[in-house]
Amino acid sequence: MAGWRAIFLINVPVLLTAMHLCRLTRSAPPRKARAFNPLGQSVAIVALASLTLALVEAGQRSFTSPTVLGSLAVAACCLAVFVVTEKRRTDPMLPPALFASGRFTACCLAGFALNYGFYGMLFALSLRFRVLGFGAFETGLALLPLTLCLSGANLIGGTMVGRYGARIPILCGLSLACLGYVGLAAGIGIGGYAWLVPGMFTVGAGSAIAVTALSAEALSVVESALAGIAGGTLTTARQVGGAFGVACYGILLGGKDGIESTGGLQLAFLTATIVVLAALVLGAKALRANIEAEAC
Known part of the structure; x- marks a missing residue:
């Protein structure tokens, strides 16, 4: 028996079909080249992950537990860094x-x-x-x-x-x-x-x-x-x-x-x-x- 993990294999033929259909579509409109923003990407990921962790742990513990409060603090700090970083870039990850x-x-x-x-x-x-x-x-x-x-x-x-x-x-x-x-x-x-x-x-x-x-x-x-x-x-x-x-x-x-x-x-x-x-x-x-x- 392959086990329950085998259910993800159904995505393989679907993705291959989608890749083939993409080749049949008309060309995409020209896009402006954008520089990669590693700091912005990183702090955004950490902020969302920390906030989600805080919500999940709050259901098991309480909103006053150190884990929840620490996760919320990390999320707030990362969000602040993200906002500051985006404002200073000429090509922000999320254009205004x-x-x-x-x-x-x-x-x-x-x-x-x-x-x-x-x-x-x-x-x-x-x-x-x-x-x-x-x-x-x-x-x-x-x-x-x-x-x-x-x-x-x-x-x-x-x-x-x-x-x-x-x-x-x-x-x-x-x-x-x-x-x-x-x-x-x-x-x-x-x-x-x-x-x-x-x-x-x-x-x-x-x-x-x-x-x-x-x-x-x-x-x-x-x-x-x-x-x-x-x-x-x-x-x-x-x-x-x-x-x-x-x-x-x-x-x-x-x-x-x-x-x-x-x-x-x-x-x-x-x-x-x-x-x-x-x-x-x-x-x-x-x-x-x-x-x-x-x-x-």
Whole structure:
């Protein structure tokens, strides 16, 4: 038996196919050469890692433990060094022009919020299913409605962007994700796997539709020379949101007892609802301001 590590091998043919398809696409727009910033890269990585460690350890210890306080201090110092370093460079790693657009900033915040809720949900549901006696295979089957919905909704999101632009699918996707987390909180309270399926479907559909549109919107509001940096920034915001989501869900669940009870899970899902709802409000405001500006 190859063991569970063999699951990562499925990525090999996918990546080879993607590399082949990239050769068939049209050439990328010219990009401005940028110098490598080793100090900025290093302190950014340490800052994010330290902050994530602090959140994870806070769930096991407390926010006043030396480990948590030390990690927060390291994160704050590294963040300060990063800001100072970026201000002194003529070609900063994160150009200010990126965030001059409220639409791009809103896209990054929405990406953070979506992954915060989504990856935290995967973490919480996987643990919940194991507590309910599901094995690894049964847990995978239990999450199948979510993964299948993601695949189909990605196609729907792309179609909606092509027909209506990015604004409508972003707002629709974020709204569906909010409803999905409310549905999961309610389903956990009622009890039974069947009550979780509608919430998983709705979260999967909303997240996939919104992410597809967010990528299109983020790249459309920046100069072509900054497209690569914009895409990388959005992806980083999403991954940071996922890391924070898993850490914060762990704090809200409060260990094994929290996973076995419904209160901790409901609080985690409702917190995700609030985070995504805040992104929805900010996104709607930024996109509305753009429409009003174009009308003028």
